[in-house]
Amino acid sequence: MTDQPRVVLVSLDVGTPDHEESLAELGLLAQSAGLMVAQVVTGRRGRPDAATFAGSGKVEEIARAVRESGASQVIFDHDLSPIQERNLERALQCRVLDRTALILEIFAQRAQSGAGKLQVELAQLRHYATRLVRGWTHLERQRGGIGVRGGPGETQLEIDRRLIAGKIKTIEGRLAKLEKSRAIQRRARHRGGVLSVSLVGYTNAGKSTLFNRLTHAGVYAADQLFATLDTTSRKLWLPGAGQVVLSDTVGFITRLPHSLVAAFHATLEETVHADLLLHVVDSANPNRQQQIEAVNGVLAEIGAEPVPQILVMNKIDLSGAAPHVARDECGNIHAVYLSARTGEGIDLLKQALIEVAQARRPYPVEQATAAEITADGME
Ligand SMILES: Nc1nc2c(ncn2[C@@H]2O[C@H](COP(=O)(O)OP(=O)(O)OP(=O)(O)O)[C@@H](O)[C@H]2O)c(=O)[nH]1
Ligand SMILES: [Mg+2]
Numbered sequence: 001m002t003d004q005p006r007v008v009l010v011s012l013d014v015g016t017p018d019h020e021e022s023l024a025e026l027g028l029l030a031q032s033a034g035l036m037v038a039q040v041v042t043g044r045r046g047r048p049d050a051a052t053f054a055g056s057g058k059v060e061e062i063a064r065a066v067r068e069s070g071a072s073q074v075i076f077d078h079d080l081s082p083i084q085e086r087n088l089e090r091a092l093q094c095r096v097l098d099r100t101a102l103i104l105e106i107f108a109q110r111a112q113s114g115a116g117k118l119q120v121e122l123a124q125l126r127h128y129a130t131r132l133v134r135g136w137t138h139l140e141r142q143r144g145g146i147g148v149r150g151g152p153g154e155t156q157l158e159i160d161r162r163l164i165a166g167k168i169k170t171i172e173g174r175l176a177k178l179e180k181s182r183a184i185q186r187r188a189r190h191r192g193g194v195l196s197v198s199l200v201g202y203t204n205a206g207k208s209t210l211f212n213r214l215t216h217a218g219v220y221a222a223d224q225l226f227a228t229l230d231t232t233s234r235k236l237w238l239p240g241a242g243q244v245v246l247s248d249t250v251g252f253i254t255r256l257p258h259s260l261v262a263a264f265h266a267t268l269e270e271t272v273h274a275d276l277l278l279h280v281v282d283s284a285n286p287n288r289q290q291q292i293e294a295v296n297g298v299l300a301e302i303g304a305e306p307v308p309q310i311l312v313m314n315k316i317d318l319s320g321a322a323p324h325v326a327r328d329e330c331g332n333i334h335a336v337y338l339s340a341r342t343g344e345g346i347d348l349l350k351q352a353l354i355e356v357a358q359a360r361r362p363y364p365v366e367q368a369t370a371a372e373i374t375a376d377g378m379e
Contacts, residue, residue: 006038008065011077012054013044019077021287022254025225026077026099032225033106038069052091053084059091066092075102082131100127100257106226107260113230115178115266120229122171123263129164132157179266186273194235194243195357198271198307200299201280202291203227203251206314210280210340211248214350219248226251231270238350241357247274252298254290261301268302276356277309278349283337284318310352311335317342325352 007030011023027037041062049055053076054062062074073095074088080098088096097105104124111117189196199207208221208228215234220227233247247270261268271277279295281288292311299305316323316339323345326335333352338345 004034004036005073006069006071007035007073007075008062008069008071009037009040009075009077010054010062011040011042012048012058013042014046014048014078018254018290021290023077025254026075026102028225029099029102029106030075033102033109035073035075038071039065041065048078049084051084052087053078053080054088059088063092066094073097075099085131099255100259103226103253103257103260107229110226110229115175116230118171118175118178119263119266122168122175123257123259125164125168125171126259126263127257129161129168132160132164175266179269182266182269186270189245192243194245195241195276195353195360196245196247196270196274197276197278197353198247198249198274199278199280200249200271200295200304201251201312202282202295203253205251205280205282205291206340207251207280208248210278210312210314211246213340213343213346215246217248225253229267231267233270238354238357241354244353244357247271252295254294256294256298258301261298265302268304271299272302272304272307274304274307275360276353277304277307278312279309280312280314280340282315283313283321284315308356310356312349313337314340316344323348 009023009026009030011019011026013019016022023040023042027040030037041058043054043058043061045055045058052059065071066074071094074092075097076088077099079100080088080096085096085098104120104127107120108124111120186196199211201207203225204223204227206221208219211217211219211232211234212221215236217232217234219232228248229250231247231249233245236244236246238244249271250264250267277299279292281292285291296305299307310333313319313321313335316337321337323339324337325333325348326337328334333355336345336349336352338349340346
């Protein structure tokens with residue numbers, strides 16, 4: 001027996017595609033949050049029940065699973081309305097989360113930097129602001145359900161809304177300042193002719209491992225979803241390409257909550273303004289195609305669609321592919337097959353970066369003055 005909190009996962013086939021893959025991923029998310037999956041309840045429904053999503057028979061089955069396994073939380077692989085969440089918590093007598101709330105929780109656990117913490121708090125506040133329901137709020141539960149009245153005529157619900165709105169505004173202001181100073185750094189780099197390259201990709205694809213391989217940075221890489229939350233940038237000198245600034249950042253996932261994408265603006269700005277994206281793919285994962293599409297979906301959402309991309313088909317040590325470069329009909333590099341873990345194919349990626357840098361800047365790069373490149377914000 002471990003002392004990890006035990007959870008019951010619920011996934012119902014309501015005609016949504018890929019629900020099995022989604023459930024497997026929910027299990028990984030739960031593990032990444034430090035939870036132990038005690039039981040999984042599955043089933044099929046024509047359409048979600050308005051009151052409880054699962055319907056009364058299924059809720060009884062979930063309640064049994066909770067009792068048998070001693071679980072303290074139930075996690076649905078579906079988006080629940082505030083009413084459904086409330087009804088389920090009443091019926092099951094334990095905490096009920098949906099996929100979005102679980103992802104928010106992982107982000108809250110992982111946030112390290114000041115910016116990371118602010119962004120997660122903003123996402124959580126925005127998420128909970130939409131879930132303030134009359135007669136039942138997360139805030140009220142924290143206070144033991146006593147509806148203390150504030151100013152004359154102001155209900156508890158109004159007080160909560162006002163407090164949250166005020167807090168959101170303060171955080172937005174602090175993040176705006178942060179973004180401003182990052183923008184100044186970026187402009188300085190741009191003037192120095194530095195090629196800025198951002199690693200993007202599905203969570204656990206190997207971005208941080210590749211980042212470490214290229215820069216010897218030693219950032220945290222782990223077999224965990226959302227190991228990285230903050231952006232780390234390092235300078236890299238490539239002969240014939242000059243200075244390259246490489247950034248490692250947060251990974252994406254299918255159905256990444258909009259509240260998170262919006263809140264992580266400061267972190268994702270680096271990606272939007274990059275000259276080149278290295279889209280890292282776990283090429284040994286059977287769902288790689290869906291993962292590539294999910295990443296491209298988020299890139300479109302944040303406005304990074306126009307940034308040129310090279311696919312980095314990582315983990316060839318697992319897939320068995322040979323290290324190689326794939327080009328499109330016009331001869332442009334489309335993908336590089338490599339292993340960040342073994343280092344096979346890394347030289348091909350470096351050559352690809354040199355090729356991109358040279359195509360972008362036909363004059364000799366060695367003339368760029370190092371003084372123009374700011375070291376601010378780099379560790
Ligand atoms: N076999 C193999 N494993 C790899 C390779 N690259 C990374 N991994 C492993 O994949 C897992 C995830 O690696 P990370 O580098 O943390 O992945 P990431 O994309 O930064 O993940 P997040 O920050 O969580 O989004 C780790 O266990 C790595 O050791 C590779 O080329 N081959
Ligand atoms: Mg990472």
